[in-house]
Amino acid sequence: MTESDLPVAELTPGRWGDPSQVVELPAAALDALKHLGIKRPGAAGAPAGVGGGAPGAETPRAAEGPGASAPAGAADRPELTGPQLAFLASVVGSEHVTSDLGSRWAHTRGYSTTDLLRFRAGDASDMPDAVVYPASHDEVAALLAGCAEHDLAVVPYSGGTSVVGGLAPTGRFITVDLRRLDQLVDLDEISRTATLQAGLRGPAAEHLLAERGYTLGHFPQSYEGASIGGYAAARSSGQSSAGYGRFDQMVVGLTLATPRGTIELGRAPMSAAGPDLRQLILGSEGAFGIITSVVVRIRPRPTERHFEGWRFESFDAGLTAVRRLAQDGPLPTVLRLSDEIETAVNLADPDVLGGGSGGVLAIIGFDGPYNQATADVLTAAGGENLGEGPGETWRTGRYRAPYLRDPLLDEGALVETLETAAFWSRIPALKTAVTEALVDALSATPPLVLCHISHVYETGASLYFTVICAQSDDPVEQWLTAKYAANHAIADAGGTITHHHGVGTDHRTAYHAEIGSLAVEALQAVKHTLDPDGVLNPGILI
Amino acid sequence: MTESDLPVAELTPGRWGDPSQVVELPAAALDALKHLGIKRPGAAGAPAGVGGGAPGAETPRAAEGPGASAPAGAADRPELTGPQLAFLASVVGSEHVTSDLGSRWAHTRGYSTTDLLRFRAGDASDMPDAVVYPASHDEVAALLAGCAEHDLAVVPYSGGTSVVGGLAPTGRFITVDLRRLDQLVDLDEISRTATLQAGLRGPAAEHLLAERGYTLGHFPQSYEGASIGGYAAARSSGQSSAGYGRFDQMVVGLTLATPRGTIELGRAPMSAAGPDLRQLILGSEGAFGIITSVVVRIRPRPTERHFEGWRFESFDAGLTAVRRLAQDGPLPTVLRLSDEIETAVNLADPDVLGGGSGGVLAIIGFDGPYNQATADVLTAAGGENLGEGPGETWRTGRYRAPYLRDPLLDEGALVETLETAAFWSRIPALKTAVTEALVDALSATPPLVLCHISHVYETGASLYFTVICAQSDDPVEQWLTAKYAANHAIADAGGTITHHHGVGTDHRTAYHAEIGSLAVEALQAVKHTLDPDGVLNPGILI
Structure with missing residues (x-):
């Protein structure tokens, strides 16, 4: 089975991956947990945390689809007004606007461990007020153009697989789910480029390309659920990056819908016509606009x-x-x-x-x-x-590791990943510094810290860490403390705060320190130009 | 002889290249000119244009260095005031501020054919009012911080080899010549990176790297005179780009001085920490700040x-x-x-x-x-x-072609180059369209239009055109008309307005059409943030 044969994973909130795939921890792993002092919640001596409940307990994690039950806390948010709903329906059709609890719950947050823990705790405070499904670039543009007037913030959603923290706009907000933008718009065999819409999930994009004999070659661990738009907005890098490059290196053109209109970039693979603005949009994480399609470099499918x-x-x-x-x-x-x-x-x-x-x-x-x-x-x-x-x-x-996190959480383990990159000469000291920072910060629950390199460049490489330890009574706070320590270690050792996960909310402070206040101001100026009312992803990135 | 053995060319104004290198046109070329109806100015039937004057005539092109004579028109510009000169001297030392005509003439414009023709016509209207030679990043930053208060605009100058039009600020302005920023600051053999200051000219940079066993591998046709800072500011691409990549692909870090402070970018080869701001600065052509150093990827010198x-x-x-x-x-x-x-x-x-x-x-x-x-x-x-x-x-x-332009102008030929890039599928039609546009626009003086491909990518390539025809009575206007036609042909055929020469003033209108008004506004917002008083390169790029 190759990547193009894999099904798209219809993610369920609060638990990674295709729910039809039952993942059980191997016996050796369960043994190893004991050595880390990890005990299943409810067992004698285990903390009273939110580790998933005793076997058979109801955990408020997964809605089965629109209309399914969701935590009572969700109802605390105000409902959208009639004019707001009418505006949304006027753009996408009323059948493409949903405000039932199930849909909203299914579009809440991403898949960081703290996201999952908050799901398990029934925290619905950052649930969107409605989910809207546009079918075209023009519909996305019309939504963005009208949201300010209707006092609505917008959270773009394509794959929903972020692991660096979502946001919680303080006012009313809608999630714009791009799944109906799922077309291979064009394939240019001479130029070896394909125009892909942003809502195409990894396997769907590969499948469409495979039918024509091509591959994109982008296989991040989130491949089953992540989307083309998410790859672009977060500067994704996949497991085959040594051969195919990062996603931002694959993109030769893109179309961005903003509240003030459309930007189309990319007349040539490379240009000296000013700054490369494609690289200003890639990685902007929905703060400047919604990327509705990209033109990507493709390659013939390998035969072996x-x-x-x-x-x-x-x-x-x-x-x-x-x-x-x-x-x-x-x-x-x-x-x-x-x-x-x-x-x-x-x-x-x-x-x-x-x-x-x-x-x-x-x-x-x-x-x-x-x-x-x-x-x-x-x-x-x-x-x-x-x-x-x-x-x-x-x-x-290769796509199984994230599935293991949920049963590990069930067993009372805290497990999370973080990553960085640096020039080669700094890699050994960076690895040591981050490991020590994590071990120090989690000394009350001595962790295992695993590390690998999976993306290399002529001048440097990435480092990817996995942390496993026993959950404390407050595992969210426990992780935030460890993460804070790791962020500082990365900065002090000269690494970048993220190589491929993105900034989100988890890395925002560290990101600002990394690029400096003047560069942040420049980005804010771009944001203010394209999104003067601050409708888009408020609080993300800048 | 390899590139690192070549001397830096101390360019003289209005005539390309090292003046010690006498270039004569081969007899075959002179023959060919006759077939194009090209006649040496002053000969019977030749136009009265500015084609270099009769043999032996004084042409007002080259100052021999500071203090040499310059056209009388230069004296029309007002002199800098005492407080202005005192400010400049307070930053760089009075010995590093020159306002003699020779220095100013030597820092006027670049090397497009219209630039050369205007030199030949004695046009000194865009001569800087003083030339300042800072020795460090901090001196550059201090100059930029103080120029607004002293009502001075700033034109950065490193190699001076632009071929896409310089600018003429309407008020008083200084040229900041970076030649004293000429150090190899650091070389990291593990990471294979080098920190190079912006004023290093191509051969000097290669020589410093060669002493350590490395090469940058960046050899544009302007190599003898162009500089590291210019490569970065204009997104240069060299003749070895198939193997070494473009200059913007070599840069992994950079330091930018702006009127509001310093921006330092590049903690890792690649990052997902927001947009790649390096690619926002590369290609900004001095409009956002002055790049004072870059960290570049280097490679071992080839042994064969x-x-x-x-x-x-x-x-x-x-x-x-x-x-x-x-x-x-x-x-x-x-x-x-x-x-x-x-x-x-x-x-x-x-x-x-x-x-x-x-x-x-x-x-x-x-x-x-x-x-x-x-x-x-x-x-x-x-x-x-x-x-x-x-x-x-x-x-x-490989570096001789630009030397031929001056004797060709002397002979009464109009000769200029332009270039573009596009995706492969558009290349044949693009080539035809540009050629036809040039032939049509120059039909009164039927041109030869030469073309080559010298930069390739997986998804596309560049096209480089050379145009030769007889000069009309007004060769500047003659070329501007042809260039206008070529620009439109490029846009209509889906090419980018420049692959490696840059935007300058010649491509500004076409550039704005290429990226669209909203993207231009975003760039203007960045400019306004970093350079609120519009001190830097007014009129360039945006």
Whole structure:
């Protein structure tokens, strides 16, 4: 099965992924939790937190669809007025405006762990007041043009898979769900470009391209649920970034609807006609407008793929090897390097590493023929080829990790991820600093901190951390404290506050420190020009 | 001789390149001019234009350095006041402020053909009122912070090699010449990055990097005179872009001085922390601030290089071949394809093409080992390998073409270049449309229109046109009319108004049409935030 065969995951609120996929923790994982002092809530000695309730307990997490029950707190928000609803219906048709609790609950927040914990606690304070489903760029533009007059803020929603904090506009607001913008508008085989609408979810976009023999090659871990518009708005980067690049490197054109009109960018792959404004819109996270379509570079579908595991003596040894590939090539399509702890946690069977002598696991993947020259570089750098077994294990499980978070939360574990990037020379100290900051901040519930590299560039790389520990009595506060410490460690060690998750609300303060107050003012000036009434995603980014 | 051995060209106003290099037109070229009806000014039947004057006539083009004579018209501008001069001296020291005519004349305009023609006509209307030479970022920042109070506009100047029109602030203005910012500040061998100050000219930067074993790999045709700051401000692209990328792709960090303070960007190669603001500053052409240094990706110096000529039956056949390399690889470092007319004009010896049977010439170059796989793609696409001869001829003459313009002007020819880029599917029609527009607009003096492709991407390519015809009585107006027609043809055929020359004043109207009024407003908002008094490069870009 390739990516284009995967179904779109219709996410349910408060629990990751396709609900038809039951994920159970392996026995080894349950054992490991005991070693971290993690106890299922309700068990003797477990905290009274919101860890999911005892087995069989009702948790207020998932609405089954529009009309399903939602927490009582949701009703506290005022209903939209008749004129507001009439305006929305006049643009998209009344059948495409919903204000039932189920729909609103299903469009609340994203999928950070604190988002999930607040779902579990029944917190509906940031539920939208209505969900609107436009079918075209013009409908999106008309909504944005009229919302100020109708005193409505707008939260764009395409995949809903953010993990960096949603927002809670203080006034009435609607969510604009882009799922009806789901067309492959154009495919130019000579230029190898495709025009994709923003509401296309990852698998749907790949499926449409596959029918024509092409692939986008963008496979973030959120692939099953995330969308083209979300990739663009948040500068996404996928697991095949070594071969296909980041999403912002794939975009050669885009169309943005703003409250003041439309901006269309991209007459050529590259230009010297002023600043590259595409890169000003990409990453603007809905603060400047709603991206309704993008023109992306596509490539022929590979006819073969190869995934392989490699063992290195240590993370440092592996780091040197992947840097060599990033700087002198030839790069594979997928290149990942786990550190010692992540390797140990992820490998149920340590014999994979050739006898349990420790070391770290790297994964390489090729879309297309196997490239022996890549393997030769790894061998020269001290790598040991473990063959296709670990590679295929990784490939087939690549979208599973986020599914594990919910049962881990059920078991009383706090589990969350964070990520950064830096130039190569800073990577070792950055990794140490972030790990120590997390361990220090969570010393009351000693954590495991796992780390891997999954995106490389000539001048640097990303670092992706996973944290697992026992939940305290107040796990939201527990995580926010740890996250605060990690953010400071990242800044002090010279990393960027996010490599591919985005800014959202979780990183806003750190983001402002990173770019400086004058750059923030410049962004605010752009925002004020395109969205003078502050209708769009208030509080996000800037 | 490699690029790092070349001397910096101390440009003289109104005539391209190192004045110690005497360039004479080959006899074949002089013959060709006759076929275009081009006559040396002063000859019987030649127009009375400003084509360089009769042999031996004094042309008011080149000041020999500070203190040299300059056209009388220059004295019409008011002198700076005592307080203005005192302010400038207080920041940089009085020895680094010059207001003699020679220095000011030497910092007037750039090197477009209309710039040169206006030099030849003695037009000094846009001469700066003083030239200031800061030595550090802090001095640049202090200048910018104080200029509004002292009623001075600022024109940044690093290499002075613009070919898209300078500006003429209506009030008093100074030129800030960055040549004293000429340091390699840092070189990080692990990350393969170098911090270069903005005033470093191309050969000086390469020389400093070569001493450490590295290269930037950025070799635009203006290489001898252009500077790091200019590359950044104008989104330059060099002749080795197929291998090294554009300059904006090399920049991973930058420091910008603005009237309101400093912006520093770039904690990592790539980030999801909001829009990529580096790409908002790159290409801003001095309208937002002065880039004082950049952090660039560097690579090890190649130990071998190979250049080769290839023949294709037609431009269309060559186009398919270079597109195949751009989309499926492996790309060489240099990839150029001339059309039939450029091939014929540039080849004094048509036997190079293997018997004078027509066809077009492509050049490929490798920094590093020869890649047979690249050659195999060209062969499969119908290419015929002409060997190293034509490749070496191109390599050794690669910076000579602009030198030929001045003697061509002397001979009464109008010669100028323009360029664009588009997606592959639009390239053939774009080429035809621009050529026809130029031929139509210059029908009174039938032109030769040469074209080549020298920058390729997966989704598209650049087109570079050279136009040669007889000068009319008013060659400035003659060219502006042709340029206007070409600009419209580019827009109508879906190209960008400039691939690597920049916007300047020549492309401002077309640029605004390309990005739209709302995007222009957004840029103006950024400008107003960073430069509220409009001190910087008034009239440029936006």
